[in-house]
Amino acid sequence: MKLSIANLLVSGLLLVTAGVDACQCREGTKQGQYCGHCSAVLVTPDFVYDHVYECNPSGGCMDYGKRNDCERSNNPCPF
Numbered sequence: 001m002k003l004s005i006a007n008l009l010v011s012g013l014l015l016v017t018a019g020v021d022a023c024q025c026r027e028g029t030k031q032g033q034y035c036g037h038c039s040a041v042l043v044t045p046d047f048v049y050d051h052v053y054e055c056n057p058s059g060g061c062m063d064y065g066k067r068n069d070c071e072r073s074n075n076p077c078p079f
Contacts, residue, residue, distance in 0.1 A: 022046060023063050025055030032078030035070035040077060052079075 029040040036049040041061070052067040055078070069075050 023053050023061035025053065025059050025061045027059040028057060029055045029059070030078065031056050033064070034078045035067065035073075035075050037070065037073045037075075038077035 023046055024042045024044050025034070025040050026042060032055060034040045034053050034055055036047060036051050036053065040055050041047070041053050046063070048063070048066070050066055050068075050070040052064045052070055054062040054064060069079075
């Protein structure tokens, strides 16, 4: 997936404003999209294995929902 500058800015704003009840990533994680099976995504009450998560270096996270590619655990982390 190719992201434009506008998409990156919006993603960044969403990550900054994401609630603590959403998801969480490990601090220091490279900005990017990760499947739930990736070690960058921490298990929380709202964690779903086959969802794709946008992580940022400060541990922020945005859940983009189910992604068929994430059903297989052999996908690269991050995409």
